[in-house]
Amino acid sequence: MKFKALLISLVFAYSSLLFASSQQGAVAMPDTYSANAAVQILKQGGNAIDAAITAQFVLAVTLPEAGNIGGGGFMLVHKDGQDDFIDYREKAPITASRDMYLDQKGEVIPYKSVYGVFSSGIPGTVAGMWLAHQKHGSLPWKTLVQPAVDLAEQGFIVHPKLASNINRYIKRMENKDLAVNFAEYFSKAKSNELFKQVELAKTMIRIRDHGMQGFYQGKTADLIADFMKKNDGLISHKDLATYQAKSRIPISANWNGYKILTSPPPSSGGIAILQWLEMYQLKSPTKQVAHNSTLYMHLLAEIGKRVFADRAEYLGDPDFINVPQQQLISENYLAFRAKDITLNKISITEKIQTSLVESEETTHFSVVDKWGNAVSNTTTLNLGFGSGMVVTGAGFILNNEMDDFSAKPGVANVFGALGGVANEIQPQKRMLSSMTPTIVLKDGNIFMVTGSPGGTTIISSVYQSILNVIEYDMTATQAVNAPRFHHQLWPKNVIRHHNGIRNDVKTELKTMGYELDNRRFGDMHIIVNRNDQLEAGSEASGRGKAIVIH
Numbered sequence: 001m002k003f004k005a006l007l008i009s010l011v012f013a014y015s016s017l018l019f020a021s022s023q024q025g026a027v028a029m030p031d032t033y034s035a036n037a038a039v040q041i042l043k044q045g046g047n048a049i050d051a052a053i054t055a056q057f058v059l060a061v062t063l064p065e066a067g068n069i070g071g072g073g074f075m076l077v078h079k080d081g082q083d084d085f086i087d088y089r090e091k092a093p094i095t096a097s098r099d100m101y102l103d104q105k106g107e108v109i110p111y112k113s114v115y116g117v118f119s120s121g122i123p124g125t126v127a128g129m130w131l132a133h134q135k136h137g138s139l140p141w142k143t144l145v146q147p148a149v150d151l152a153e154q155g156f157i158v159h160p161k162l163a164s165n166i167n168r169y170i171k172r173m174e175n176k177d178l179a180v181n182f183a184e185y186f187s188k189a190k191s192n193e194l195f196k197q198v199e200l201a202k203t204m205i206r207i208r209d210h211g212m213q214g215f216y217q218g219k220t221a222d223l224i225a226d227f228m229k230k231n232d233g234l235i236s237h238k239d240l241a242t243y244q245a246k247s248r249i250p251i252s253a254n255w256n257g258y259k260i261l262t263s264p265p266p267s268s269g270g271i272a273i274l275q276w277l278e279m280y281q282l283k284s285p286t287k288q289v290a291h292n293s294t295l296y297m298h299l300l301a302e303i304g305k306r307v308f309a310d311r312a313e314y315l316g317d318p319d320f321i322n323v324p325q326q327q328l329i330s331e332n333y334l335a336f337r338a339k340d341i342t343l344n345k346i347s348i349t350e351k352i353q354t355s356l357v358e359s360e361e362t363t364h365f366s367v368v369d370k371w372g373n374a375v376s377n378t379t380t381l382n383l384g385f386g387s388g389m390v391v392t393g394a395g396f397i398l399n400n401e402m403d404d405f406s407a408k409p410g411v412a413n414v415f416g417a418l419g420g421v422a423n424e425i426q427p428q429k430r431m432l433s434s435m436t437p438t439i440v441l442k443d444g445n446i447f448m449v450t451g452s453p454g455g456t457t458i459i460s461s462v463y464q465s466i467l468n469v470i471e472y473d474m475t476a477t478q479a480v481n482a483p484r485f486h487h488q489l490w491p492k493n494v495i496r497h498h499n500g501i502r503n504d505v506k507t508e509l510k511t512m513g514y515e516l517d518n519r520r521f522g523d524m525h526i527i528v529n530r531n532d533q534l535e536a537g538s539e540a541s542g543r544g545k546a547i548v549i550h
């Protein structure tokens with residue numbers, strides 16, 4: 001037994017040396033502050049998990065749209081040849097109930113699951129980072145949280161895109177006449193000016209000094225619980241004290257000569273991307289269909305109809321429902337599911353069942369260190385700036401993740417989302433997610449780290465990034481910037497797409513019966529390791545930054 005353990009560690013030591021000989025690591029981050037802080041941690045000898053924890057806390061300061069300590073997310077870790085999935089998704093409060101967003105007639109109350117603290121799930125981020133640190137971190141916790149403390153205390157320069165997002169959000173809240181306190185905290189953030197967050201700095205200091213307890217107990221917990229009481233929210237001391245992040249087994253599947261490690265439930269994303277990739281393999285008629293051609297877009301849209309029908313029917317929190325995970329990604333099932341796809345005709349939507357629609361603002365980042373460890377992390381408050389509510393005295397925004405549940409099974413919620421019993425609200429249940437942090441291995445080594453924000457479109461961004469790199473040989477930068485598209489059964493036959501789809505393709509798709517919706521989605525930050533050379537790519541439309549360390 002001892003000999004076996006020694007042999008395994010020698011193999012890892014050897015492969016680490018190989019990796020270290022040509023590369024020093026890479027980060028692909030949604031903003032410059034997180035990128036620079038993560039690089040600093042790697043340069044200090046921290047591993048990919050250390051860098052990811054620092055990035056997560058920095059983003060809670062500098063990317064308030066989605067970076068957070070008041071929300072949740074998923075972190076996929078590949079370390080020393082082992083895989084782990086840290087689920088720090090929010091949970092429904094103990095006093096939540098299935099019909100909490102319905103009026104007396106059983107109708108969904110507009111906006112109730114979206115704005116204000118009644119829309120917030122129990123935050124999971126700090127517990128998630130703590131668990132990641134306990135299991136996989138190497139530098140002291142305090143070192144990892146300090147950059148966020150500094151940026152909150154001393155301030156950071158507000159990017160024009162952040163300033164414009166803030167202004168737009170404040171106007172929207174005013175127009176809708178929604179009583180949220182977001183503007184009290186963020187109207188002072190002006191483009192290209194220094195912005196300090198004094199209350200947030202104090203919260204970060206408590207987290208730095210007391211770890212997870214600095215958030216879920218003591219002063220921060222008191223501030224959250226008081227804020228809830230004053231604003232008719234549900235999260236209590238007990239909810240906070242009992243929240244735990246979970247370590248789950250990532251989904252792992254062989255595809256096309258690669259091993260894909262991806263997100264298990266309560267994410268729908270891992271099952272969805274594997275279904276998409278596998279059905280694509282089964283149905284693509286030639287070795288390679290031209291990228292973003294009519295055939296390519298139609299075939300992937302057809303597959304999307306089936307993926308999203310399954311998502312609505314079968315997926316939810318595995319601690320509460322039985323998800324037929326293996327069956328949903330088995331080759332036999334997918335061959336059966338794909339069999340009635342035709343390459344020149346759209347299937348009838350109504351015959352394929354229902355699906356969900358989500359809204360957007362989340363953030364993703366990827367890290368690879370010099371030992372060949374990797375982190376793929378997607379985190380969110382749900383919509384941009386979450387519930388719009390900042391915890392008074394604690395300075396951080398609370399999520400509105402409760403909207404990811406189906407407010408009423410089988411009935412569209414305020415955003416037109418449909419869902420089944422599998423994703424109905426229950427106390428302490430996690431709401432279904434589309435976040436899909438994913439790592440692709442080749443011969444046991446990191447080949448690609450990928451993920452994106454974008455609600456349900458996340459799934460399309462992720463599987464298309466994999467096709468872009470593996471099937472179409474794109475670099476990381478090309479892969480994140482190539483135009484993407486998304487179809488999810490409902491709205492009927494609508495393909496949402498980025499700019500850059502060829503006009504003749506669009507005309508042909510319309511002739512087939514598709515409707516085209518030109519609206520950008522996602523913000524990809526990926527790393528590719530091709531021939532032992534790291535490439536990092538951040539999507540040009542955002543404010544991201546990708547750095548390869550030499």
Ligand code: DON
Binds near residue numbers: 360362383435454456
């Ligand atoms: O977990 C989910 O699927 C959603 N709450 C994510 C929202 C999202 O990605 C918005 N992003 N742009």
